[in-house]
Amino acid sequence: MSEDWRGIWVVAEHRHGALLAVTGELLGAARRLGEASRQEVAAVLCGHGVEKLAGELFAWGADRVYLVDDPRLAANVDDYHAEAVAKLIQEERPSVVLVGGTFFGRSLAPRVAARLGTGLTADATEVELDPESGLLRLTKPSYGGDVLAVITCPERRPQMATLRPHTLPAPQRQEGRQGVLERRTFAPVREARMAILEAVSEGACAANLADARVIVAGGRGLGDPKNFKLLEELAAVLGGAVAASRAVTDLGWYPAACLVGQTGLTVAPRLYIACGISGAIQHVVGIRRAGTIVAINKDPHAPIFEIAHYGIVGDVLEVVPALTAELRRRLGR
Amino acid sequence: MEMVVCVKQVPDASEVRVDPATNNLMREGVPSIMNPFDRHAIEAALRLREAVGGRITALSMGPPQAEEVLREAIALGVDEAVLVCDRAFAGSDTLATSYTLALAIRKLGAVDLVLCGQQSIDGETAQVGPELAEHLGFAQCSYVRALGKPAEGALEVERAAEDGYERVRLLLPAVLTVMKELNEPRLPSLKGMLRAKKAELRIWTAADLGADPSRIGQAGSPTRVAGVFAPQRGKKAQLLTGSVVEQVQALVERLQAERVI
Ligand SMILES: Cc1cc2nc3c(=O)[nH]c(=O)nc-3n(C[C@H](O)[C@H](O)[C@H](O)COP(=O)(O)OP(=O)(O)OC[C@H]3O[C@@H](n4cnc5c(N)ncnc54)[C@H](O)[C@@H]3O)c2cc1C
Ligand SMILES: Nc1ncnc2c1ncn2[C@@H]1O[C@H](COP(=O)(O)O)[C@@H](O)[C@H]1O
Numbered sequence: 001m002s003e004d005w006r007g008i009w010v011v012a013e014h015r016h017g018a019l020l021a022v023t024g025e026l027l028g029a030a031r032r033l034g035e036a037s038r039q040e041v042a043a044v045l046c047g048h049g050v051e052k053l054a055g056e057l058f059a060w061g062a063d064r065v066y067l068v069d070d071p072r073l074a075a076n077v078d079d080y081h082a083e084a085v086a087k088l089i090q091e092e093r094p095s096v097v098l099v100g101g102t103f104f105g106r107s108l109a110p111r112v113a114a115r116l117g118t119g120l121t122a123d124a125t126e127v128e129l130d131p132e133s134g135l136l137r138l139t140k141p142s143y144g145g146d147v148l149a150v151i152t153c154p155e156r157r158p159q160m161a162t163l164r165p166h167t168l169p170a171p172q173r174q175e176g177r178q179g180v181l182e183r184r185t186f187a188p189v190r191e192a193r194m195a196i197l198e199a200v201s202e203g204a205c206a207a208n209l210a211d212a213r214v215i216v217a218g219g220r221g222l223g224d225p226k227n228f229k230l231l232e233e234l235a236a237v238l239g240g241a242v243a244a245s246r247a248v249t250d251l252g253w254y255p256a257a258c259l260v261g262q263t264g265l266t267v268a269p270r271l272y273i274a275c276g277i278s279g280a281i282q283h284v285v286g287i288r289r290a291g292t293i294v295a296i297n298k299d300p301h302a303p304i305f306e307i308a309h310y311g312i313v314g315d316v317l318e319v320v321p322a323l324t325a326e327l328r329r330r331l332g333r
Numbered sequence: 334m335e336m337v338v339c340v341k342q343v344p345d346a347s348e349v350r351v352d353p354a355t356n357n358l359m360r361e362g363v364p365s366i367m368n369p370f371d372r373h374a375i376e377a378a379l380r381l382r383e384a385v386g387g388r389i390t391a392l393s394m395g396p397p398q399a400e401e402v403l404r405e406a407i408a409l410g411v412d413e414a415v416l417v418c419d420r421a422f423a424g425s426d427t428l429a430t431s432y433t434l435a436l437a438i439r440k441l442g443a444v445d446l447v448l449c450g451q452q453s454i455d456g457e458t459a460q461v462g463p464e465l466a467e468h469l470g471f472a473q474c475s476y477v478r479a480l481g482k483p484a485e486g487a488l489e490v491e492r493a494a495e496d497g498y499e500r501v502r503l504l505l506p507a508v509l510t511v512m513k514e515l516n517e518p519r520l521p522s523l524k525g526m527l528r529a530k531k532a533e534l535r536i537w538t539a540a541d542l543g544a545d546p547s548r549i550g551q552a553g554s555p556t557r558v559a560g561v562f563a564p565q566r567g568k569k570a571q572l573l574t575g576s577v578v579e580q581v582q583a584l585v586e587r588l589q590a591e592r593v594i
Pocket of ligand 2: 395430448451453457460461
């Protein structure tokens with residue numbers, strides 16, 4: 001029965017008129033899966049006035065884009081989006097549906113899965129096709145990251161998963177790549193039971209950090225606010241954003257909107273570079289979901305080294321410029 | 334206001350590990366606790382009851398010992414508790430769990446609000462709440478970080494978004510999953526603890542719920558755990574050595590090899 005379900009799908013997510021980076025990451029993964037199993041890669045794009053985003057989806061690897069453009073889909077109304085996505089799935093019968101593991105994605109995907117009566121793996125960090133069975137195998141951290149579980153959905157279709165942002169490699173963008181655009185109408189059978197009254201963005205810093213693949217964060221160890229310039233240079237080479245610890249936002253060295261931790265933002269970049277940050281628990285809770293953590297601190301006993309993957313014991317003012325120079329040389333930027 | 338709070342008994346996740354030799358979960362001797370997020374769901378319900386009146390039922394699906402978390406909920410102040418308990422429910426994934434909890438909520442009668450924790454600390458899926466709403470046909474909102482007062486059959490909440498938050502209006506009945514930021518849970522009162530000791534819990538089986546056998550337990554669960562293993566990386570940082578230039582070179586090499594950059 002699962003034979004006639006074919007195609008690898010990605011549910012696109014956008015905010016303020018731009019696609020989220022995670023959508024590109026999912027398309028990169030979908031391309032790999034699609035090429036390995038000779039299946040078409042398609043993206044579902046729901047929204048209003050979003051047709052212009054289709055080109056980007058093709059560039060990231062979609063062969064086909066299903067566009068559902070309707071004013072009722074302008075905001076993230078789960079009821080409507082779940083209905084639009086579920087209906088398309090019922091009509092087209094894809095084998096795999098991948099959704100970004102964002103706040104909205106993790107609210108929407110279970111609505112769709114329950115509607116279809118299929119399995120859904122949450123917040124996966126790796127995705128592959130089993131070469132023998134052709135089944136999707138998802139790796140998902142559980143028990144606070146101390147356990148990794150491999151989850152499959154052997155019988156029902158589609159096989160669904162949300163994937164943690166910034167854990168998959170960045171997609172290769174192919175300028176000018178073309179695909180098929182299919183427009184579908186939206187005709188909900190039931191009115192939404194919810195309304196979004198207002199979507200409040202808490203400043204550019206929050207938006208940038210939320211979608212950043214690389215974050216360079218500075219703490220009191222920088223010694224002087226002007227040294228944040230070094231972090232900005234490092235972040236620029238990596239295409240990343242700059243964040244700060246509470247000690248420095250309290251001192252007024254950096255905007256409070258960029259604070260990471262218990263009283264600030266929770267971030268999940270692929271790479272987090274902590275510069276002159278001690279690693280107090282209130283800071284660390286904000287970066288638990290980061291992929292790789294690098295710590296630069298002159299105190300070898302700083303608690304940040306307990307949770308970092310790589311550590312450099314040294315003076316930030318010396319290490320950071322050296323790292324920036326090395327990256328410029330290697331990455332040719 | 335008729336409210337239901339879904340509470341789950343979970344192993345204290347900070348103590349669960351995978352045996353790297355056998356790839357088995359090591360859960361022996363690990364204490365069971367109330368899922369920490371669910372305390373915030375209970376607290377939210379208690380505050381709503383204080384504000385507008387009503388009744389709160391704590392609901393859990395699990396083995397007989399899950400009774401402990403329900404007694405804890407009573408000690409905190411909920412009015413009643415129901416344990417959904419049957420061997421037939423063993424092996425449930427989020428779809429089967431949410432189907433089963435939905436049947437129990439229907440059996441309770443008219444309900445205005447269902448509150449869940451943001452996620453469980455064992456499975457960490459955050460899926461049971463939204464799936465529950467789908468089965469019940471209720472409105473739904475996940476990641477709730479602020480809660481208004483219900484009025485005229487509707488409720489205003491704030492839910493988290495990556496770059497800020499959204500203000501959402503929901504028609505009742507609704508299912509919410511709540512974040513820790515929402516409130517500071519209270520401690521049980523002495524009176525509550527005495528009540529909890531004596532309280533009679535209702536225990537419902539699959540037959541009591543009229544559950545479709547193909548939709549519960551392992552049979553009703555589309556997903557399979559194909560294996561568990563321990564993360565490869567140790568917890569402590571690998572400290573790089575050599576001169577600053579050597580350390581920086583080594584770091585960039587590793588990050589490139591691991592395709593982090
Ligand atoms: C209720 C509460 C909530 C909080 N919420 C947050 C939060 O959301 N986010 C947050 O970040 N904090 C939070 N804090 C504060 C937190 O406890 C720490 O005080 C704070 O994170 C410390 O910031 P820091 O690491 O930059 O500074 P410090 O703790 O002063 O650490 C500076 C580090 O830099 C190193 N260093 C010094 N000079 C150099 C050099 N030249 N080169 C290299 N390394 C150097 C030092 O060895 C030290 O480890 C909270 C605290 C409380 C009580
Ligand atoms: N077996 C269960 N019994 C009662 N509530 C549950 C159960 N499983 C999950 N929940 C609820 O659903 C929330 C999310 O759990 P999860 O989807 O497993 O991350 C929890 O915080 C509980 O409120």
